[in-house]
Amino acid sequence: MSDPAALLIDFGSTYTKLRAIDLENRLLLGSAQGPSTVSTDITLGMEVALGNLEDQLGRLPDFKYRLASSSAAGGLKMVTVGLVKELTAEAARLAALGAGARLVETFTYMLSKRDIRNLVAHEPDIILLAGGTDGGNSEVILHNAEMLAAANFVCPVIVAGNRSAADDVEDILRDSGSEVWVVDNVMPALGTLEIEPARAAIREIFIERIVHSKGLDRATGFFDSLLMPTPAAVLEAARLLSEGTREHPGMGPLLIVDIGGATTDVHSVASGDPGEGYVLQQSLPEPYLKRTVEGDLGMRHNAAAIIKAAGRDTIAANAGTTPAGVDRFLQLITDDLERLPQDNPERRFDAALARSAIQVAVTRHAGTMKIVHTVNGPVATQQGKDLSRLVTVIGTGGALVYGYDPSSILSGCRFNEDEPGSLRPRDPSLLIDSSYLLYATGLLAQVEPEAAFDFTLLSLEPANAIEETGK
C-alpha cells in the first residue's frame, strides 16, 4: 500500500491545474494541467489533467483527499455597497477581497438608477450590502435595499450594515425574491472593523450556490469538496505559514505577492501596528489578514498601465533599453497577450515590468507615515499598515517563477529612500513559490495543517538561489 496522498485542484480561468502530494514524506509527486473547460463541461479539462498526471506517475495513487479551489468562469464576482467611501464602503470592500472575490465595483452613498444599471450589467454572483454603524444611519441602506429590490435582479445578497435596519432590509430584499443572508455589521462602531462574519458568509454562499451556478459541481466525481475561491486559498496559505501549527512555530508577519497577467494580488498577514516611538495611528484599523488586488497592474492585459504608473524612463533603465525600446516591447505584448519572452532583451523587459508592478502594488497595500507639524513640535502619523519590520516576502506568479532574475523583480517590494513615507519592508528575505503550490497548501491546511506547513517550507526557494542556478 502506498503512502497517503492528496490531490489539490485549481479550476482556473485558463487551466485546470493539479498538484499531487505525498503526505507522509512531504513530497510533490507531480504537477499536471489541462485546459479550463468550464464553459462547456468542466470534467473534460479535468480528464486531460488527470491523464497527464497519470502519465507522469505511472499509476494514480488512492488519494486520501481531493480538494479544489476555483477562479474559473470569471471567479467569484462581487459588488459591494456601502455608505461613506472611506468607512463602511471600505470595510465591505476589504471583506469581499479577503474572501477571495473578484470585486468588480464598489458603490457608495445612495444608489441611483444609473448605479443600479451598472450593478446589474456586472452580473455579480453576490452583492454585499453595508452602510451605517450600528444605531447610525439607516436611511441609506434602506434606500439601497429598495433600489435593489426594484431592479428585479435576483442574486444572493449579504446584509452586513446597521443592525437597527437589518430586519427591514432583509424583508425588502426577500419580498423581491432575492436570497438574503444577514450577518454582523462590517463596521459596528466607527473605526471598528469586523469583516470575519461577512467573509464567512461569502465563503458559505460560494460553496453552496456558486459552485452549482457555475457548473463546477458537474465535476464532483473528481473531488471531495470545492472549498473556496483560489485567492482565498492563497490567503489561507499565508495565514498557515505566518501562524504555524501546533507542532511548528510560524514564520511571523509576512507578505505574499502574486503577479498575474491581468492583476497583481498582495496578501499580508500582519497587524501593521506602529513601530517604536510615538506614532499616532490615524486611519481605520486594517484587517490582520489583508488582501488587495491591483486590477490595473498585470503583465499582459495591463502592461501599458504598469509603464504609466512607473514611468517609461524607469522601465527603460531597469530593462537596459531606451524609452523607444519600451514602446517596441509593449507593442509586442499588445499584439499578442499570450506572448512569452523570446530572447534576453524581452526577458529583461518583462522583469522590469514585473518589478515595477510589484513596487506599485506593495506601495498601495502598505501604509504611509507622515510628519505633521503641530505647535508642540512634529508628530508622526501613520495611515494603514506598517510593514517595514516584516522579514518574509514570498513571490509567486509566472513572471517570478519563469522570469529573469526573480530576486531583483521581487525586491521591488522593498522600502526605497525615494519614497521615505511608504512603510514597505526594509530588509525582508525574498522567497519564491516556484512550483505554484501556495493554493494547494491553503487547501491542504484545512485538513492536514502539519503536512501542509512542512511541505510549503520545503518548496519555497530563496529568490537569489534561483538566480544562481540560472533557472
Add this chain to the structure above:
Amino acid sequence: MTDSPYAVKQTLITGVIGSDAHIVGNRILSMALEDAGYHVVELGALTPAEDFIKAAIETAADGIMVSSLYGQGELDCRGFRDLCVEAGLQDILLYIGGNLVVGKQDWEIVERRYLEMGFDRAFPPGTRTDQVTEILDRDFEARAGGSG
C-alpha cells in the same frame, strides 16, 4: 427615532480639528458627555474637517463638537458648515470650543465670527463641562419642541 440600540440620548462626534494634538480637554469633554447620557463617537486629535463629516454620516450623528486649542481654528473651520450642507447634514448641531484665536481678543467678537461661520455655539477657554451639557440638553429640547 425609535430604533436606536442605545438607551441614551443623541449621538455626538467629538474631536480636535486640524494639526492640533491637544487631546486632554477633548477627552474630558467626551467623558462628561457620556456621563450626561450621550452616545459619543471620539475621533481624537489631528482630525481633518472631512473626517468629522464622514463620521457623522455613518453614525447618523445629531451634533458635532469641535475642539481647537492651538489658535488656528479659524483656518481649520472655514467652510465647516458648508461641508455639512454639502454632505446632507444641513440640520446638524455644530459646537466649537477652545482657544479659538491667536492672542487676546474680545470674546464677543470671536464668538460672532464663529457663529457667522455656521456654528450654533462657540465656547471660550475655561468653560466647564456641565455648562456645555446643560446648554446641549436645552438646544436638543428646543429642536424637538420646534419640530414636533
